Amino acid sequence: MNDPMFSSASPAAAAVETPTAARSGQTLRFGYGTNGFANHRLDDALDILAGQGYAGVALTLDHAHLDPFSPAVSTQVARVRRRLDRLGLGVVVETGARYLLDPRHKHHPTLLSDSGRRHRIDFLRRAVRLAAQLGAEAVSFWSGAKPPELGDEEAWRRLTDGCSAVLDTAAEHGVVLGFEPEPGMFVDTLDGYEELVHRLGQPPLLGLTLDIGHCRCLEPDSVPDCVRRAGPRLVNVQIDDMCRGVHEHLEFGEGEIDFPPVLAALAEVDYSGLVAVELPRHSHAAPVVSQRSIRFLEHAWRKVPV
Structure with a gap:
């Protein structure tokens, strides 16, 4: 990060350092999203990821891992923090749980919904x-899709009102927010974020x-150029492979992205936060996929020119 206000390095988190990194003085901190370990207990997922060499986790708040609506959530959070600290794992908080707020409608309500926005x-x-x-x-979140009958200006009003309320709480607690452009949602590109x-x-x-796969899916510029453009405000990175025009999170090597660049x-851009693998549909083989993923990323990092 160029701006110290957006520094997201965690002193407790170990950086993945390779011979190339040691020679160049650069490090990247690879993490993994817990939404890709949906069939595991959170403690087990954290143990596996730490043992595989990850520096942190992108922790999705959800009923099965860390439920923000649980009466015992304060006790649970304290316990999770102790475990993260013991394992040397950094953490970002993700808020993309599919059915946490509405058991019948995926990702609803959103900041743009006709009803239920206050719940979001x-x-x-x-x-x-x-x-x-x-x-x-950081805490990561997105806009949600625009209801078909909603005009753009009303959509912007609802979104800015919701963001302002969350920003007030973020300022009170000194927490950085990471807004994610998401394919299929009202704000889906870097233009929309800006x-x-x-x-x-x-x-x-x-x-x-910034989701690296989304850049390949939607953005007109190359993925490395998207990273450079995002650099001054970049606080959280999700990484996965993807193909142009298809919003499907793929394992590395199954899509079209060249990762060393x-x-x-x-x-x-001096990014120091987590670079967390985002494979939410791979929980059925989570330990194997996470192991393949970090090996791929470490290999790709070794190929970065000194």
Whole structure:
């Protein structure tokens, strides 16, 4: 990161350091999303990932791992933080649980929904408070899809109102937010993110979550150029393979992305946060997939020019 306000390095998290990294003085910190370990107990997932050499986790708040609506959530958060600290794992908080807020409708309600927006805002504010207790590096969230009958200006109004409420809580607790452009949602590209930041008056706590696969899926520029463009506000990175025009998170090598130039671009912009594998549909083989993933990323990093 160029701006110290957006520094997301965790002193407790171990960096993945390779011979190339040691020679160049650069490090990248690889993590893994717990939504890719949906069939595991959280403690077991953390133990596996730490043992495989990951530096951190992208922790999705959900009923099966860390439920923000549980009456015992404060006790659970304290226990999770102790375990993360013991394992030397950094953490970012993800808020993309599919059915946490509505058991019948995926990802609903959103910040743009006709009803239920307050429930989403309450959830995001809870996420911020839990992130503060966890010592998390960022809280990641997105806009949601625009209802078909909703005009663009009303959509922007709802989104900025919701973001402003969450930003107030973030400022109170000193937590950085990472807004994620998501294919199929109202804000789906870097252009949309920049428009949001402009409408909100350039709030310093509203950083960017960048999914590397989404760049290949939707953005007109190359993936490394997207990373360079995102650099000044980059607080959280999700990484996966993807093909142009198809929003499907793929294992590395199954899509179209050339990863060494992407990792080189992250080093170029001095990004120090987690680079977390995002494979939410691979829980059926989580330990094997996570092992393959970190081996692939370490190999790709070794190929980055000194």
